[in-house]
Amino acid sequence: MMTATLPQPPFRLDQKRVAQAILLAALVLVLSRNVLPAYLLRLPESLVLPFADWINAVFDxxxxxxxxxxxxxxxxxxxxxxxxxxxxxxxxxxxxPQLGPIPWVVIAATAGMAGYALGGLRLAVLAGGTFVWIAVMGQxxxxxxxxxxxxxxxxxxxxxxxxxxxxxxxxxxxxxxxxxxxxxxxxxxxxxxxxxxxxxxxxxxxxxxxxxxxxxxxxxxxxxxxxxRAVSPEIIESGKMSGTTRWQLMTRVRLPAARTxxxxxxxxxxxxxxxxxxxxxxxxxxxxxxxxxxxxxxxxxxxxxxxxxxxxxxxxxxxxxxxxxxxxxPEHVEGATWVQRHRLLAIWLGLVALGFVMAWLHPYFAEVERKQALSMADPIDFVVGGFIDLIDPVTDWLRWFLITWVLIPLRDAFLWLPTSAVLLALAGIGWRIGGWRSALVCLAFALPIALSGWWDRAMITAYTVFVSVALALLIGVPLGLIGAANETRARRFLLVCDTAQTFPSFIYLIPVVMLFGVNDVAVVAAVMVFATVPIVRYTIEGLRNIPPEIVESAQMSGASRGQLLRHVKVPLAIPTLVVGANQSIMFALFMVIIAAFIGTQDLGQEMQRALSSTDVGKGLVLGFAVAFMGLLADHLLLKWARGKGATLGSR
Structure with missing residues (x-):
């Protein structure tokens, strides 16, 4: 009597075990570093590809x-x-052509009226006051x-x-x-x-x-x-039924509907x-x-x-x-006179005329000369000097401690790692998170950096970003938890984040140079402050957007405030928190390149040298290295966040 053989299931690699095997191989390479051949520590010069020369040839x-x-x-x-x-x-x-200059009072009045038309009195005062400040400060x-x-x-x-x-x-x-x-x-x-x-x-x-x-x-x-893409099909259908041509449909229907x-x-x-x-x-x-x-x-x-x-x-x-x-x-006023329909325009024309008259009567209202300008520099220097003298023992000790016991050892540790071990570790992490496709994506981003010959500089950049983002997480997550505790505080914290994100990155260099001078500590401090903002924002947003029925259910089950936070809110907010960490890394990579102006020996410093020598190939190779580091982190974190979100959604 013959027994039927069941079809064998297709062979599949266990994702978790493969990832563990790859990570174990990377660990073995690290532990046996002292006996590894040189080509596993760093790629030999013969394998370094002349990307810069190729790019320069294309540009030429x-x-x-x-x-x-x-x-x-x-x-x-x-x-x-x-x-x-x-x-x-x-x-x-x-x-x-000789057309100006327009007197500063006219531009200030124009900014104030534009602010009033768009956002009311507060925005008018902010806009007009900003240009008054610029003028009277001689800037x-x-x-x-x-x-x-x-x-x-x-x-x-x-x-x-x-x-x-x-x-x-x-x-x-x-x-x-x-x-x-x-x-x-x-x-x-x-x-x-x-x-x-x-x-x-x-x-x-x-x-x-x-x-x-x-x-x-x-x-x-x-x-x-x-x-x-967000324009609703009903609006498009209505436009087509009105007999519009393709051009009219785009300019009078689609674009106005996508106005916001x-x-x-x-x-x-x-x-x-x-x-x-x-x-x-x-x-x-x-x-x-x-x-x-x-x-x-x-x-x-x-x-x-x-x-x-x-x-x-x-x-x-x-x-x-x-x-x-x-x-x-857009606002439409029917049955009104021209002045009623264009009241703000009429007021603005009057203010412009008054401004030109003031500038004609007195040159101060046309341009404030440097000798007439106000300045807060001396009082600021006095206060800052006194403050720095007061805290100088603390900042000196902190600078010494961080450089000697934290930053230099960490930098040396990053540089000590074999290139082969880092590549294997990235592939293992990618395989664990997203399978073989993610492993290949990680290698596709990391391997060109190794082949470019800038691996050590990239590792210094990675060390700076790692330290800065770790400190930003230690500061930003607790701040976000505090901000999300109630709605009023959350709005205030988000307003601060909105304002901080409008600052050009150069601004963050001022306080750190003032406190720490020009060194690695100042770089890490500037990057940390810049990278903390998205963490605070996404922590608050993640905790605020948890469905209220889930919170109510946990409260009815007798969960305390701490239990509610630890076992309900934070786990459900993890995908959003990871997006915040991802944004923090991208912010840190942008800032660390700019902060090379005040220290470090990373990719940013080399990029500034390429800029001064107008070396297109070198500059773009360095730029792509930074971009690939950011895209690698973006891929891993967002892939993990999507998987985590799917897991939480299936519970």
């Missing part, structure tokens, strides 16, 4: 053989003409040099981003091509954008404007695509533009960023604080006004 071909230089020069000439117009209007730059020309570039860069970036967003919405292939490009573009550090622009354009305001345009386009593309998302994209463009314009001082962009850079190099804290306040106020004003514009819905 594009510049010399494809005639790209002619196109870039033509575009830069258009940008330069626009800059001449705005510079003449805002601060009277002595080039054609008008520097601020207008910065704004003249923003006024030119933002429209270019918005139009280009909107067109690319429409293209991605219209054609699936375009979206598939753009998505990885945008992921890398939004992970590249600021300096990586500057080097190619310097090669093709040179240095100065037009180079600053063009690099600002390039840097600020990606969020506009994403928000335009998101807005067009598109204007949020404009807000992001404005904030990205301000951040880049401040940093573009490294390529000869005059304005507030250049002045702040000079003052920080000279350790003139009082004047640095004054410039820092101005940059922060401008950031807050631009952020609040663009957000108010995004949220404000």
């Amino acid at each position: 071909f594009a510049r010399d053989d494809l005639g790209l230089m002619a196109f870039t020069r033509a575009f830069s000439d258009v940008v330069e003409f626009c800059l001449d117009v705005t510079a003449n209007l805002l601060y009277g730059k002595s080039r054609w 008008w020309k520097w601020a207008m040099e910065t704004l003249s570039v923003i006024v030119v860069a933002v429209p270019f970036a918005v139009v280009f981003g909107l067109l690319m967003g429409i293209l991605a919405w219209r054609y699936r292939l375009a979206e598939r091509i753009l998505n990885p490009v945008l992921n890398i573009a939004q992970s590249l550090p600021h300096f990586a954008y500057m080097i190619p622009v310097v090669v093709f354009i040179g240095v100065g305001p037009k180079a600053g404007a063009i690099v600002t345009i390039i840097f600020s386009v990606p969020p506009m593309i994403r928000m335009s695509l998101l807005g067009l 998302e598109i204007l949020i994209g404009v807000n992001q463009v404005i904030m990205q533009s301000l951040a880049m314009v401040v940093l573009a001082s490294f390529i000869g962009m005059p304005g507030l960023g250049q002045k702040l850079l000079q003052l920080l190099q000279a350790l003139r804290i009082g004047l640095s604080v004054e410039i820092g306040i101005t940059i922060v106020l401008l950031a807050i004003v631009l952020d609040r006004m663009s957000k108010a514009w995004a949220m404000k819905q």
